[in-house]
Amino acid sequence: MARQPASRDQRATVVYGMLGFVLIVVVLQLWLLTATMNAFLGGDDGVVTPAAIVSIVCLALNVGLLRYLHRLER
Amino acid sequence: MADETITTPPDRSPADQQPAWREDFPIDWPQDQYVERRDFMKFLVLTSGALAVGQLWIAGQNWLRKARGLPPRRRIASLADLPVGGSLVFQYPEELDNCVLVRVAARDVVAYSQKCTHLSCAVIPRPDQGVLHCPCHEGLFDLRSGSPIAGPPSRPLPRILVEIRGEDIYAIGIEIRTI
Numbered sequence: 001m002a003r004q005p006a007s008r009d010q011r012a013t014v015v016y017g018m019l020g021f022v023l024i025v026v027v028l029q030l031w032l033l034t035a036t037m038n039a040f041l042g043g044d045d046g047v048v049t050p051a052a053i054v055s056i057v058c059l060a061l062n063v064g065l066l067r068y069l070h071r072l073e074r
Numbered sequence: 075m076a077d078e079t080i081t082t083p084p085d086r087s088p089a090d091q092q093p094a095w096r097e098d099f100p101i102d103w104p105q106d107q108y109v110e111r112r113d114f115m116k117f118l119v120l121t122s123g124a125l126a127v128g129q130l131w132i133a134g135q136n137w138l139r140k141a142r143g144l145p146p147r148r149r150i151a152s153l154a155d156l157p158v159g160g161s162l163v164f165q166y167p168e169e170l171d172n173c174v175l176v177r178v179a180a181r182d183v184v185a186y187s188q189k190c191t192h193l194s195c196a197v198i199p200r201p202d203q204g205v206l207h208c209p210c211h212e213g214l215f216d217l218r219s220g221s222p223i224a225g226p227p228s229r230p231l232p233r234i235l236v237e238i239r240g241e242d243i244y245a246i247g248i249e250i251r252t253i
Contacts (some may be wrong), residue, residue, distance in 0.1 A: 012104065015111045022118045029125040031131075040229050041191070042229050045252025048136045055129040062122045066115060 006072050008045060018065050025058050111141050124176060144247060150236075151175060153245045156183070161199040163188065166245045174199050174206070177245065183243055185234035186220045192227040199239055206231065220251075 006014070036051040083092050084103045134148040145167035155163060161176040164185075174186040176199045186206065188196045195210035199217065206215040214226030235247040 005139055008104065008108065012108045012111075014195070015108060015115065019111050019115050019118070022115055022122070026118050026125065028123050029122055029129075033128050034131060036132055036176065038229070039252060041250075042252030043232075044252050045136045048133050052126075052129040052133040055126045059119075059122050059126040062119045064118050069112065072161050 010073055015069060018069060022062050022065060023057075025062055029058050031056050095108065103242070107145065126188055145245075147244055147246045149176075149242050150185075150245050153177070153238065153241045156243075161201060164245070167248065173245075175234075175236070177203055180216065181238060183238065184217065184220075185236050185245065186231040187248070188216070189231075190227055191229040191231060192225070197231065210220045221253075242246065 032051050034054055036047055039045075040049045083088075083096060083191045089097075090226070121136050148166060149189060150164045150166065151162060156175070156177045157162060158177050161174055164173055164175055165171055166173050173185055174188045174197065175183055175185040178182045178186055178201065186197070190197050190208040190210065192208065192211060192213055195208050197206040197213075197215060199206050202215060204217045206220070206226065208214070208227065211226050212225065213227040214223050215227065215231050216223050220233050222228060222230060230251050230253070233249040233251070234245050235249060237244045
């Protein structure tokens with residue numbers, strides 16, 4: 001059975017949900033960047049690599065959501 | 075999907091209750107809002123990418139700092155050049171890295187990077203008050219420990235490790251601290 005394309009209201013609901021999620025993730029990344037910079041300037045290099053990995057994962061998550069939204073519009 | 079072609083006014087009231095000009099300039103507000111949110115999400119993803127690049131930049135700088143290794147040992151002054159309570163500026167480990175050396179007792183000296191940890195202004199030693207003063211934003215650091223005691227700085231000054239051998243004072247390393 002072919003999948004019905006999402007209606008406009010459905011897409012609007014999805015984009016609002018995604019927007020909220022992406023906003024939270026970006027705020028988390030911003031906090032992570034400031035905390036990592038503070039630690040780096042203080043000579044604490046133990047957090048630098050894990051923080052970079054977490055930030056890349058957050059970016060991948062956000063890009064994945066954006067790609068999903070584009071798929072939804074087709 | 076026929077409803078997607080209907081022009082919907084912002085208050086979603088029937089067409090006969092809308093002003094006449096809306097027929098000439100129809101705007102589909104729900105669709106407009108959808109596109110706005112989608113574009114905002116694109117912008118947020120771009121911001122997320124910029125933040126991730128920033129993290130990678132810090133990781134790169136950290137790698138470079140490790141690759142540089144320990145700073146060299148260098149003679150910076152003689153005890154004879156520095157009276158008790160006196161101070162002098164020297165460069166360590168590079169030529170542009172100004173540091174300040176203070177003689178606090180006959181055989182006791184302390185040295186710190188001269189860059190304030192707030193916005194990199196040059197700190198001025200005040201041995202008589204037991205502090206290092208940053209004139210830009212009235213920051214104060216404890217002379218004995220380099221810890222911030224007043225003003226906006228939140229991190230201590232990087233401490234230059236010093237060693238006294240005979241009458242000579244040597245810088246032997248840098249200790250960067252968060253607390």
